[in-house]
Amino acid sequence: MAEIDQSPVRGVAPQDGLSHVQGDPAAVLSEATIAQLLADTVARFPDRPAAVFREQAVRWTWAQMAREVDVLAAGLLALGLRAGDRLGIWSPNRAEWVLAQFATARIGVILVNINPAYRLAELEYALNVSGCRALISAERLKTSNYLEMLRTLAPELNECEAGALKAARLPHLQTVIRLGTEASAGMLNFEAVMASGRASLDAAVLAAAGAGLSCFDAINIQFTSGTTGNPKGATLTHHNVVNNARFIAQAMRLSEADSLCIPVPLYHCFGMVLAVLACVSCGAAMVFPGESFDPVATLSAVSEERCTALHGVPTMFIAELDHAQFASFDLGSLRTGIMAGSPCPIETMKRVVSQMHMGEVTIAYGMTETSPVSFQSSTADPLDRRVSTVGRIQPRLAAKVIDAEGRTVPVGQTGELCVRGYSVMQGYWGDAARTAEVVRDGWMHTGDLAVIDAEGYCNIVGRAKDMLIRGGENVYPREIEEFLFRHPAVQSVQVFGVPDEKYGEAVCAWVVLKPGQQATADDIREFCREQIAHYKIPKYVRFVDEMPMTITGKVQKFVMRAQMVDELKLVAAKTA
Numbered sequence: 001m002a003e004i005d006q007s008p009v010r011g012v013a014p015q016d017g018l019s020h021v022q023g024d025p026a027a028v029l030s031e032a033t034i035a036q037l038l039a040d041t042v043a044r045f046p047d048r049p050a051a052v053f054r055e056q057a058v059r060w061t062w063a064q065m066a067r068e069v070d071v072l073a074a075g076l077l078a079l080g081l082r083a084g085d086r087l088g089i090w091s092p093n094r095a096e097w098v099l100a101q102f103a104t105a106r107i108g109v110i111l112v113n114i115n116p117a118y119r120l121a122e123l124e125y126a127l128n129v130s131g132c133r134a135l136i137s138a139e140r141l142k143t144s145n146y147l148e149m150l151r152t153l154a155p156e157l158n159e160c161e162a163g164a165l166k167a168a169r170l171p172h173l174q175t176v177i178r179l180g181t182e183a184s185a186g187m188l189n190f191e192a193v194m195a196s197g198r199a200s201l202d203a204a205v206l207a208a209a210g211a212g213l214s215c216f217d218a219i220n221i222q223f224t225s226g227t228t229g230n231p232k233g234a235t236l237t238h239h240n241v242v243n244n245a246r247f248i249a250q251a252m253r254l255s256e257a258d259s260l261c262i263p264v265p266l267y268h269c270f271g272m273v274l275a276v277l278a279c280v281s282c283g284a285a286m287v288f289p290g291e292s293f294d295p296v297a298t299l300s301a302v303s304e305e306r307c308t309a310l311h312g313v314p315t316m317f318i319a320e321l322d323h324a325q326f327a328s329f330d331l332g333s334l335r336t337g338i339m340a341g342s343p344c345p346i347e348t349m350k351r352v353v354s355q356m357h358m359g360e361v362t363i364a365y366g367m368t369e370t371s372p373v374s375f376q377s378s379t380a381d382p383l384d385r386r387v388s389t390v391g392r393i394q395p396r397l398a399a400k401v402i403d404a405e406g407r408t409v410p411v412g413q414t415g416e417l418c419v420r421g422y423s424v425m426q427g428y429w430g431d432a433a434r435t436a437e438v439v440r441d442g443w444m445h446t447g448d449l450a451v452i453d454a455e456g457y458c459n460i461v462g463r464a465k466d467m468l469i470r471g472g473e474n475v476y477p478r479e480i481e482e483f484l485f486r487h488p489a490v491q492s493v494q495v496f497g498v499p500d501e502k503y504g505e506a507v508c509a510w511v512v513l514k515p516g517q518q519a520t521a522d523d524i525r526e527f528c529r530e531q532i533a534h535y536k537i538p539k540y541v542r543f544v545d546e547m548p549m550t551i552t553g554k555v556q557k558f559v560m561r562a563q564m565v566d567e568l569k570l571v572a573a574k575t576a
Helices: 034-044 062-078 095-107 120-130 146-153 190-200 203-211 238-252 269-282 295-305 314-321 346-355 383-388 432-438 477-484 521-528 557-568
Strands: 020-022 049-053 058-061 086-090 110-113 134-137 175-178 218-226 229-237 259-261 285-288 309-312 336-339 360-366 373-376 397-402 415-421 443-452 458-463 468-470 473-475 490-500 504-513 540-543
Touching: 034 062, 034 095, 034 238, 034 269, 049 062, 049 095, 058 062, 062 095, 062 190, 062 203, 086 095, 086 120, 095 110, 095 203, 095 269, 110 120, 120 146, 120 229, 134 146, 175 190, 218 238, 218 269, 218 473, 229 238, 238 269, 238 336, 238 360, 238 373, 259 269, 259 295, 269 285, 269 309, 285 295, 295 309, 295 314, 309 314, 314 346, 336 346, 346 360, 346 383, 360 383, 373 397, 397 443, 432 443, 468 490, 468 504, 473 477, 477 490, 477 504, 477 521, 490 557, 504 557, 521 540, 540 557
Parallel strands: 049 285, 086 110, 086 134, 110 218, 134 175, 259 285, 259 309, 309 336, 336 360, 504 540
Antiparallel strands: 020 397, 049 058, 218 229, 360 373, 397 415, 415 443, 443 458, 468 473, 490 504
């Protein structure tokens, strides 16, 4: 077969009939670090509202927030943290999270985002693979007692001096900083670190700490579930996330006159980049309804703070729209926002536009490894395009859809989506082999099946890998399968996704038990509790004598899925 020209095509629409698009090549890329991005906004809008944390009764102007960031940065320096060190943060949405995001960037410490839903096995892996020297931890969230889990992994905390931890299972971790006012053996209080920072704050010292930083330095590690077991630490630079945030804000037409309601989690790119950094890039105010998502708290925040924008995964918007009190909230101030994180039901998008006044709502598509957004609809796109596609390629990025042989397919044909440009991650932390599997010749192979039409609009139609998305959380079956193999009664297990009305997809496990062994679905779920995140625990467990296989011995998950859909009478929602 003749070689197909795969050189980048300039312009948002594909040319020559191939599924290859290039975002605006004339768009300017910033070389600012995260700290410089914040400093520029503070200089322009020092007295405008910057952040509101309603549950904590915290309200900052840009100048006030920058001052608190500098205090924490000085406190971290006083603890001995320096550029290149890793600091983990394990907390729901709180003011301290945002301070940590900017304070670490101010001095070049790499922030490691730890999912608030992580349990023992996941927490231990994340801290060890990233080599965290310090950890900021909340006390608890809902049924998760973070400090208790930390003591389980590091009982040495009970005897050590604060900042001098030497734990057998967490060999890199030296300092645990706990949120809240209570004292805990072996841990520092966050306020004590802030007090140290206030006492030692020196503008010249801070400036010196940040003087040698480059926008191309790694500044953030975000864990994505692994197709081969353990999560992978996508390593992002200032350049990655600052520019992605700038273009996201531009697509939404965000300005200093806007205020964005942020119920999405900060540990995730949705909260950290699409929300916080996007707001910082233009001076828009950030409004946090609470520590975790609650539909009434979110609707109250929009109404009382007169928010002009709202972010959320489809599950969140559905919960807001369907809440019994929905009609009692005045949402007339809303204009725009982003629905992303999982496939967006078209009917939900229409309701968001008509019932929540979000006539300029956009859809974004991406992945952590691309910082994250690569396709986004704009406020100017026709409504039918905004509710039925994930928009068009962002500036200074390229995308192509390829077949199994790596050839770019004609427009309108399905293949694997690949993305190239400034947003592609530096790599998976400490894992060159797995990085090489997905980043080849500069192209990030997403594993998603996509179609690009003649105007450059993209639609995600499936996944080449068997990842499923539950309520915005990426779930890789292999990771759950490997965990369930530890169960003494399990001989083999296959995990896959099935449609779910509330979360988009639910986790289903087919299990073959060892001869003579017995177990119930509840036994399997109980085995998972406190060990893996709640969203990875199978909703459905079916015990079978054998798995459906091809003649060559490959498991046929599509057969299992079809049987479960039929048996449970499940219906998949139509999505963009």
